[in-house]
Amino acid sequence: MTGPALGRRSIRYITTTGVFLLLLACAALLRGSVVLAHPPEDKQYLRRTAVVDVFEAARDSVVNVSTTEIVEIRSPFGIPTPFEGFFEMPRSRRRIERESVGSGFVLHPAGYIITNAHVVARTAQRKAIFANGDVYEAELISIDEDLDLAVLKIDAGRLLPPIRLGTSSDLMVGEPVVAIGNPFGFQHTVTVGVISALNRSLQIDHDRKFDSLIQTDASINPGNSGGPLLNILGEVVGVNTAIRADAENIGFAIPVDSLRQMLPDMLDVERRYGFVTGLTVRHNVVDAGIPRVTVAAVQAGSPAQEAGLVPGMTILSIEQQPVQSVIDYHIALIGRAPGQKLSVQVQRDGVNPSLVTLELARRLKPDGTALLQARFGMAVRPWAKVRDRRRGRIRALTVFEVEPTSPAARAGIMVGDGLIQVGKHQPTDLDDLGLLLEKVNPGEQMFLGILRLEGAVMYRFGVVVRAR
Numbered sequence: 001m002t003g004p005a006l007g008r009r010s011i012r013y014i015t016t017t018g019v020f021l022l023l024l025a026c027a028a029l030l031r032g033s034v035v036l037a038h039p040p041e042d043k044q045y046l047r048r049t050a051v052v053d054v055f056e057a058a059r060d061s062v063v064n065v066s067t068t069e070i071v072e073i074r075s076p077f078g079i080p081t082p083f084e085g086f087f088e089m090p091r092s093r094r095r096i097e098r099e100s101v102g103s104g105f106v107l108h109p110a111g112y113i114i115t116n117a118h119v120v121a122r123t124a125q126r127k128a129i130f131a132n133g134d135v136y137e138a139e140l141i142s143i144d145e146d147l148d149l150a151v152l153k154i155d156a157g158r159l160l161p162p163i164r165l166g167t168s169s170d171l172m173v174g175e176p177v178v179a180i181g182n183p184f185g186f187q188h189t190v191t192v193g194v195i196s197a198l199n200r201s202l203q204i205d206h207d208r209k210f211d212s213l214i215q216t217d218a219s220i221n222p223g224n225s226g227g228p229l230l231n232i233l234g235e236v237v238g239v240n241t242a243i244r245a246d247a248e249n250i251g252f253a254i255p256v257d258s259l260r261q262m263l264p265d266m267l268d269v270e271r272r273y274g275f276v277t278g279l280t281v282r283h284n285v286v287d288a289g290i291p292r293v294t295v296a297a298v299q300a301g302s303p304a305q306e307a308g309l310v311p312g313m314t315i316l317s318i319e320q321q322p323v324q325s326v327i328d329y330h331i332a333l334i335g336r337a338p339g340q341k342l343s344v345q346v347q348r349d350g351v352n353p354s355l356v357t358l359e360l361a362r363r364l365k366p367d368g369t370a371l372l373q374a375r376f377g378m379a380v381r382p383w384a385k386v387r388d389r390r391r392g393r394i395r396a397l398t399v400f401e402v403e404p405t406s407p408a409a410r411a412g413i414m415v416g417d418g419l420i421q422v423g424k425h426q427p428t429d430l431d432d433l434g435l436l437l438e439k440v441n442p443g444e445q446m447f448l449g450i451l452r453l454e455g456a457v458m459y460r461f462g463v464v465v466r467a468r
Contacts, residue, residue: 050176050232051178051190051192051232053234054178054230054232054233054234055178055180055190057234058105058163058180058228058230058234059131059180059188060130060131060132060160060161061105061106061160061161061162061163062103062104062105062106062131062163062180062181062188062227062228063103063104063105063106063113063128063129063130064101064102064103064128064129064130064182064185064187064188065101065102065103065104065113065115065119065120065126065127065128065129065138065152065182065226066099066100066101066126066127066128066129067099067100067101067102067119067120067123067125067126067127068099068123068124068125068126100119101182101184101185101223102115102116102119102120102182102223102224102225102226102227103115103119103180103181103182103223103224103225103226103227103240104119104128104152104226104227105163105226105227105228105236106160106161106162106163107151107162107163107165107263107331108160108162108331108334109159109160109161109162110153110159110160110334110335111136111153111154111155111156111160112141112151112152112153112267112334113128113138113151113152113153113154114149114150114151114152114226114239114259115149115150115152115225115226115239116148116149116150116225116226116239116240116241117143117144117145117147117148117149117150118145118148118225118241119150119225119226120138120140120143120150120152121143121145121150122460123140125137126138126139126140126152128152128154129187131187131188134156136154136155136156137154138152138153138154139152139153139154140152140426141153141266141267141272141425141426142265142266142267142268142424142425142426143421143424144262144266144424145208146208147210147254147258147262148210148241148254149239149254149258149259149262149266150226151263151266151267163228163230163234163235163236164234164235164236165235165236165256165259165260165327166230166231166233166235166236166237166256167235167237167256167257167260168214168237168238168255168256168257168258169257171195171198171214171231171237171255172195173194173195173196173197173198174194174195175194175195175231175232176192176193176194176231176232177192177193177194177195177216177218177229177230177231177232177237177238178190178191178192178218178229178230178231178232179191179192179193179216179218179219179220179224179227179228179229179230179240179251180227180228180230181220181223181224181225181226181227181240182223182224182227183219183220183221183222183223183224184221184222184223185223186223189224191218191219191220192218193216193217193218193219193249194216194217194218195214195215195216196215196216196217196250197214197215198214198215199211199212199213200212200213200214200215200252201213202242202252204242210241210242210252210254212255212258213241213242213252213253213254213255214229214237214238214252214253214254214255215250215251215252216229216238216251216252216253217249217250217251218249218251219249219251220240220243220251220252221243222243224240224243224251225240225241225242226239226240226241227239227240228240229253236256237253237255237256238253238254238255238256239253239254239256239259240252240253241253241254260325260326260327263327263330264326264327264330265424266424267330267331267334268425269330269333269334269336270333270363271363271432271435271436273333273334273335273336273337273338274337274338274362274363275336275337275338275340275360275361275362275363276302276303276360276361276362276363277302277303277304277333277358277360277361278298278299278301278302278303278304278305278361279295279297279298279299279302279304279309280295280296280297280298280299281293281294281295281296281315281326281329282294282296282326283325283326284314290324291324291325292314292315292316292324293314293315293323293324293325293326293328293329294311294312294313294314294315295309295310295311295312295313295314295315296311297311298310298311302361303358303359303360303361304358306359307344307356307357307358307359308356309344309346309356309358310348312348312349313346313347313348314346314347314348315329315344315345315346316345316346316347316353317332317344317345318332318333318342318343318344318345319332319342319343320343336360337360338360338361338362338363339359339360339362340359340360341357341358341359341360342357342358342359342360343355343356343357344356344357344358363435365431365434365435366434366435366437366438367434368427368429368430368431368432368433368434368435368436368437369430369433369434371433371434371437371438371440372433372437374468375407375437375440375442375446375467375468376406376407376408376446376448376465376467376468377402377403377406377407377408377409377468378399378401378402378403378406378408378409378413379399379400379401380397380398380399380400380419380430380433381397381398381400381430382397382398382429382430383396383397383398383418396418396419396420396451397418397419397420397427397429397430397433398416398417398418398419399413399414399415399416399417399418399419400415400416401415402414402415406468407465407466407467407468408465410465411448411463411464411465412463413448413450413463413465414452416452416453417450417451417452418450418451418452419433419448419449419450419451420449420450420451420460421447421448421449421462422436422437422446422447422448422449423436423446423447424447426449440467441467442467442468443466443467444466444467445464445465445466445467446464446465446466446467447462447463447464448462448463448464448465449461449462450462450463
């Protein structure tokens with residue numbers, strides 16, 4: 001080998017070696033800077049992960065939903081006897097209580113909680129238990145068994161920390177997720193995994209099938225139902241709902257976007273708080289992809305029209321609460337009262353935002369008795385034992401008349417039955433019943449929940465009735 005050739009090879013070798021040594025030196029300097037930032041005696045930074053942050057942020061917003069299903073037996077001996085119809089015999093009442101646990105999470109500071117329908121369906125008593133041990137009775141506001149979602153309400157006497165709802169529209173297979181719940185009653189258990197698949201279908205029984213579910217390998221067990229599935233940012237992306245009992249680490253969650261879609265109807269804020277806005281809103285995407293809520297329709301003579309709102313306007317905030325989705329709009333109205341004046345920030349045609357004042361009008365209460373008779377051919381009255389502790393605060397309206405050949409009669413409803421649910425909601429009284437029925441049009445099908453005492457056993461069932 002000639003001298004120049006050897007020289008060139010040596011230069012290449014020395015150059016490569018120099019670069020390598022330079023990289024090592026840089027790595028040493030970087031390592032040194034890390035060590036300087038975190039002294040050897042301080043190793044806590046190595047233990048804190050994003051999962052720790054997610055749990056600590058959500059801990060006080062996740063609840064244990066404890067439920068009791070009560071079946072009441074009445075007879076002198078605790079079993080039915082053939083003499084009960086003939087003699088006034090002293091009757092003892094014996095309760096058979098079936099207890100179960102589930103999970104839920106706070107949606108709104110006023111005490112609204114999301115859980116699964118199957119956790120609270122057919123239950124007489126419900127309690128929400130927080131991480132600090134606080135226990136509150138929970139009222140069932142609405143239930144959708146087709147989607148397996150339910151809304152509860154508690155009166156905590158204080159504002160509660162809600163969990164932020166995310167979106168399930170951009171979920172990625174392999175994305176890390178965190179589940180928090182109460183498996184087998186072990187409160188506030190945290191499990192971690194990834195999104196295993198999207199748009200899964202799950203056949204629950206012969207009549208029910210859930211579609212578009214999120215599949216995850218984050219451990220979900222009985223008791224996790226209704227708890228949140230969170231992304232690494234601490235946002236709810238799903239509601240845990242089911243597992244495959246014959247498999248390991250195959251769990252399913254309802255996408256949070258399905259919850260978002262159903263919440264306005266399930267909350268039914270204007271009916272619950274007795275006011276009217278006259279607004280119909282819709283979700284829209286404007287301003288370089290930023291989600292917004294726009295006015296779809298304004299009822300003539302309504303508070304919205306008097307405030308100057310018109311279709312096409314964008315609602316930016318209500319009482320300084322940002323409104324970026326339809327559910328944000330409805331949540332901002334929770335707890336409002338007739339006569340209250342709300343400051344609403346709106347924008348039209350891209351001009352500068354402006355403030356309008358929306359004064360909520362009192363909602364007139366339609367005649368629930370007349371509407372029930374007209375639509376379904378039956379009459380009800382308040383049930384005197386609605387707050388009987390033995391029955392666990394069941395709200396019911398007693399059926400005392402059913403017209404022959406009426407929609408109610410064809411559905412199998414009988415005198416003596418208790419009406420406990422209309423659509424997704426439980427009517428609290430005849431006025432509330434009227435507010436629920438005023439939306440029902442002739443020919444429309446409506447789900448009615450029925451409570452029946454047959455023999456010595458009280459049980460619940462549902463019927464679908466077509467309004468006339």
